[in-house]
Amino acid sequence: MEMFIQTLVAGILIGGVYALIGIGMTLIMGVMRIINLAHGQLMMVAMYITFVLYQFLNIDPYFALLVAPPALFLIGAAIQRYLLNPLIKIESIIPENQVLMTVGIGIVLTETIRFMFSSDYKSVKTSYSTATFNIGAISWNVPMVVAFILAVVLTASLFFFLLKTDVGKSVRATAQNKDAAMIMGINAEWITQLTYGLGAAMAAAGGTLLLPIYYLFPDVGGPFTLKAFIITILGGLGSAVGAIMGGLVLGVAESLGATYISMALKDAIGMVIFLLVLVFLPGGLKQLTKV
């Protein structure tokens, strides 16, 4: 029983960070109607930025939260503007060419990082990386708890932004109906850039929060791209609230799977959930709750 609760706790904590990353992709999905297959790779770039700040300038990873996400915001917005947006005007047989473009971007990001840092594993070992505290019989990993709390704070501020600010409302309007939004005078092109930038920044924040606990290598992005899209599907393609639940479900399922089934199959569990959702609940979790 204790082991079960311990596993559950670990799953929820990591799930909070997953949710943060997943919301980024969900935002992009909502506004651009594409799956961003460079999502994990953008996160990976942010992790390297954080790593460099720590390694060479001795900046604490949590401070890097002030650097890496803004940097990725700019990179993301530039990618949207110069690589993705021009595709809208190209008439091609394959409608998914934006998605395919993100695959190319993902490869280039990964290979650029490999070129600069080699394929070696890196890590940021802070003084608190392995620190834990106990509540009852359950032990809590400090950086995980901090990551979870910060993820919740960031998610909450994103919601505040989307629900309460004018720009945020424009983002939601564009996601609901692009044409109508444009008629209402919203500059959809600008909103789309902003959204992709924001999506990348959310992924960056997630990556930065994970860094004290994770190993870092150029190929770390791929699996996270897959996680993010599983979350997006779980949440029901474009629902931010759904994505939070999706992130938590994925975190818990992976955690339980790793403990009770097999560590090696941990990554497959998300995929299996994805297929189950596809078969039994194609509208995603939001279908259950109507939010």
Next chain:
Amino acid sequence: MKSLYAKIAVLALLAVFPLFVGSDYYRHLVIIALMWVVIGASWNLLAGYTGQVSFGHAIFFGVGAYTAGLCTTQLGISAWWGMLLGGPAAMLVGILIGFICFRLRGAYFALATIAIAEILRLIAIVWRDFTEGMQGILIIQTFRSKVPYYYLALGIAVICMLLIYKIIKSKWGFYFIAIREDQDAAEALGISTFRYKSLSLMVSSFFTGLAGAFYMNYMGFIDPEVVFSLHFISIMAILVSIIGGAGTMWGPSVGAFIMVMLQELFRSSFFGYAPSWVSHAHAMAFGVLVILVIRFMANGVVGDWSKITNLWSKGKPAALVTNGN
């Protein structure tokens, strides 16, 4: 008519190629290119003609390859049986995926293909007792000469292209294109979009599986990272089609030769003329190529050719080729 002669000439050239080129290296390249002709044409039938974009054709390639490999390691029979079983096995997987995804509209199919390729890769890695895991499957090739493999690959490619050509010119071809253009309209015209998407996927997965089984027999070695690779199988299949011209009959064949050549140029550092670090950059080159092709050549050599010049009459977009030619 002129284009028919051109095709016969290309075929004749391919048929006599090994008689004049003794180098195993060049024979190998053409064998691999012919294999990609099959995979590219298969992907193109499904995505270019039917509009169902797969990001995971490695599923079918891998299933075909593993079917052949497992014939030897698990059943103790020749991997050549895989040439018989690989296609149907991949098709079975295709039917299952179609059954799940084709009832839903939207990006589900594309996403499911990525996920399933990933699941199969992980299974192939983890289930060591059955698949040998990361070690992969090693068999002893039947022939030391490349020539038998060459003609086998050529035969498969020719049969595949002929069949797909027949399909495109028939009712199925019209139905596939109608589904690509507008699913609602297609249904109103009496087309079961579910059934015809599934049929397209069945043909596509069958030939991709066959190519996988051939790969096992030819290379004598497979492992999960190779045959279930997102980049080097699934995305490669997309690139082959797009660079040649998605939704055109012969585009993917052209694309297969271009892509294999480009890949080899980088892998070999431009045959040793470029500094050796170039060979390490071939993944990078691949990514850059994806970006450039999508950005500047979305309809490929064949598809965009006629836009620029009007010299190549068969380069018309897919739908326009269906009558005449």
Next chain:
Amino acid sequence: MHFFETHRLTKAFGGLIAVNNVTFHVEEGEIYGLIGPNGSGKTTVFNLITAYYPITSGTIRFRGKEMNGLPTWKVCKEGIGRTFQIVKPLARMTVLENVMTSAFCRTSNTAEAREKALEVLQFCEMEKKIDFPAKGLTIGDRKRMEIARALATSPKLLLLDETMAGLTPQEQADGVQLIRKMRNAGITIIIVEHIMHVIMNLCDRILCINYGQEIARGTPAEVANNQNVIEAYLGKE
């Protein structure tokens, strides 16, 4: 037994009841008009008949057979053809290929499909445009091609959704001619149209709905003089 009938047909989109208890029948050989102000549920009725949406309640019968639950493509096979208010051309096909595609509904042979398509295009007086790419057509030609495409499936009943909207007066007159010709060829037609003189000229009987509910039915003259209809279209004074 009627040729075609709906019984208490109802469709709810969430809280919005787009079609509410609509019962009507059409006899073989008739031209039946379905009219109503914008958003009154006419297109939705067509979408229910052709199974684009599941029916909330009610039944649809065609030639004695209950159609509920059939998928869209089977409805077509049963002999109900339709056009779309917002045209749906198969854009990167030629006109001939568009019509051939639908001719495959009754044959698997390419030559036969081609022959049937050419015949239908001749019937619709589009034979000069067979090699035009569909995406380059004018709105008038697109609408006409949709009719040709529906005809090539050899329908017994044809649902026309605002096939005259956006056409020039000349094109409208030609359209009326074509519809008469189709009826003479033995096809029963249900027509949705806003252009009143077209409706009044063509239809044998008319059903008028508003907010998804029947407000009047009868001959063109009866409906045109019905107080409810006048109010629905012009608003109460």
